Amino acid sequence: MARNKALTPPHFICETCGKETTRLRRDVLDIKYNALGKTPFWNCEECYEKKRTERLLKATELEREASSS
Numbered sequence: 511m512a513r514n515k516a517l518t519p520p521h522f523i524c525e526t527c528g529k530e531t532t533r534l535r536r537d538v539l540d541i542k543y544n545a546l547g548k549t550p551f552w553n554c555e556e557c558y559e560k561k562r563t564e565r566l567l568k569a570t571e572l573e574r575e576a577s578s579s
């Protein structure tokens with residue numbers, strides 16, 4: 511039952527969960543997200559969405575803090 515790796519489509523390893531995926535999303539510069547100087551992470555679709563949501567929540571929090579002062 512050995513899988514022939516040569517027959518599998520190109521696949522990548524998600525750097526967050528370690529899952530094999532054929533599609534990877536690269537964490538790119540977003541609004542209010544400074545990724546300059548950081549090594550970009552390659553994430554599977556799932557982790558990418560999760561991270562993006564977390565980042566958006568964080569940005570919203572920071573905005574709220576800034577406007578309340």
Ligand SMILES: [Zn+2]
Pocket residue numbers: 524525526527528529553554555556557558
């Ligand atoms: Zn992942």
